[in-house]
Amino acid sequence: MKKIVLMFPGQGSQTVGMGKDFYAKFPASKNIIDGLDDELKKVIFEGPEESLKDTKNAQPAIFAVSVAMFEALKSSIDLNNFEIVTAGHSLGEYSALYAAGYFNFVDGLNIVKARGSFIAEASASNPGAMAAIIGMAKEGVFDICKQASSEGVCEPVNFNSPGQIVISGTTAAIKKAVELAKPAGALKAVMLNVSGPFHSSLMKSASEKMKTELEKYNFTDPKYSILTNCDAEFTKDKSLIKEKSVKQICSPVLWDVSMKNAINNGFDTFIEIGPGRVLSGLMRRIDKTKKTVNIENIESLENTVEQLKTAMYNV
Numbered sequence: 603m604k605k606i607v608l609m610f611p612g613q614g615s616q617t618v619g620m621g622k623d624f625y626a627k628f629p630a631s632k633n634i635i636d637g638l639d640d641e642l643k644k645v646i647f648e649g650p651e652e653s654l655k656d657t658k659n660a661q662p663a664i665f666a667v668s669v670a671m672f673e674a675l676k677s678s679i680d681l682n683n684f685e686i687v688t689a690g691h692s693l694g695e696y697s698a699l700y701a702a703g704y705f706n707f708v709d710g711l712n713i714v715k716a717r718g719s720f721i722a723e724a725s726a727s728n729p730g731a732m733a734a735i736i737g738m739a740k741e742g743v744f745d746i747c748k749q750a751s752s753e754g755v756c757e758p759v760n761f762n763s764p765g766q767i768v769i770s771g772t773t774a775a776i777k778k779a780v781e782l783a784k785p786a787g788a789l790k791a792v793m794l795n796v797s798g799p800f801h802s803s804l805m806k807s808a809s810e811k812m813k814t815e816l817e818k819y820n821f822t823d824p825k826y827s828i829l830t831n832c833d834a835e836f837t838k839d840k841s842l843i844k845e846k847s848v849k850q851i852c853s854p855v856l857w858d859v860s861m862k863n864a865i866n867n868g869f870d871t872f873i874e875i876g877p878g879r880v881l882s883g884l885m886r887r888i889d890k891t892k893k894t895v896n897i898e899n900i901e902s903l904e905n906t907v908e909q910l911k912t913a914m915y916n917v
Contacts, residue, residue: 603685604913606871607829607864609885610668610690610697615878616660618649621667623900630673637707638666657797661693661718662711668697668876669707671897675875678907683914687836687864689829691881692760692801692855693717695847701875703825704843713847716815720808721851725798727807730755731776732796735767737789743767746786750779759801760855763887768794770802805852813848834859836867861888871913873897873906 624631625647635643645653646663653659675681690698693714700710735743743758747769750756754772756779761767769779776793783791799805821840830837832849834856861872861884874881874896885894895906 603683604871604910605685605687605867605869606873606910607861607869608672608686608688608698608701609872609874609881610672610688610694610701611664611874611876611878611881612690612692612694613657613660613664615876615880616654616664616667617877618651618654619647620663620877620898621670622647624667624670624674624903627900628670628674628677630677631670634670634673634707635666637711638662657718657722658715662714664693664876665696665700665711665714666707668694669700669710671875671903672697672701674903675873675897675907678903679910684910685869686826687829687869688826689860689864690831691762691857692831692850694876694881695828695831695850697876698828699824699843699847701826702828703823704821704828704840705819709819713815713819717808717812717851720811720815721798721800721805723811724805724808725800728799728804729773730771730799730802730804731773732759732768732770732794732800733776733780734790734792734794735769735779735783735788736791737765738767738783738787739765740767742786742788743769746779746782747771749782750775753778755799755802755804757802758854761858762855763858763884765789766884766887770799771804772799801850801852801854803852809848809851812851816844816847829860829864831855831857831860834863836863857884858888861885865889865892871895871910 688698754775756771756775759770780791827836832853
């Protein structure tokens with residue numbers, strides 16, 4: 603049986619008009635997006651872009667559109683013909699949880715909205731910044747973060763692919779790390795346009811609020827395992843998922859390790875579902891020998907379905 607990983611993108615992948623073609627063609631996709639309020643639906647389809655970029659809109663929008671695209675995939679091919687694990691980058695982990703069957707769309711949407719508000723509150727209380735360090739080994743990034751910690755909190759938080767690590771913390775410390783990076787051997791160090799020090803220890807208050815929030819929900823026994831961000835492990839225990847969803851907010855995203863773990867367990871086809879192609883690009887840096895495709899419009903969905911149908915008969 604073909605082993606595939608369904609990958610879901612996080613914040614920053616949003617584009618005005620995303621999902622509109624799925625909404626028009628697939629009743630299952632329309633049903634998902636109709637679960638949003640009219641104002642958010644209008645922002646997704648018509649913009650303006652600034653409104654869509656706002657965290658309080660971007661997070662539920664990306665979650666909903668990714669889920670809508672997943673439902674279109676389910677409508678197009680029988681996924682029972684494949685061994686599947688899901689994974690999502692940061693916010694995308696919630697789309698992955700939905701696809702794996704841990705909760706329904708309404709609960710997932712409410713959790714995503716709550717998570718966004720908790721992160722916004724934590725960012726207001728503990729302002730900070732993030733930066734991408736390109737072309738430097740993990741050891742080097744840890745070293746410049748240690749040096750920059752004299753200015754405040756500075757932590758590696760997104761291990762995206764070999765040579766791409768994002769750091770997060772207080773603004774002064776992150777700026778210091780960026781100054782240190784190129785002399786220490788990085789190809790590039792770039793401050794990111796974000797509204798807070800995401801996934802760092804400065805998000806602890808958001809994590810604590812999330813713990814209380816998740817007690818309101820009953821997760822269901824899932825159909826698939828999920829590769830969780832905080833530890834890169836295959837997880838199918840619904841109680842562990844609650845714990846890891848709390849931990850994820852103030853822990854690093856171990857994306858590269860997650861994908862390598864999937865590869866080491868025989869998964870060789872990676873499908874990005876949602877707006878953009880960020881995760882497809884990262885996957886090619888992690889292991890370009892593995893088949894990587896994406897679903898972001900009807901054409902790419904049809905292409906992916908054809909490839910999956912071919913794979914079904916060639917295993």
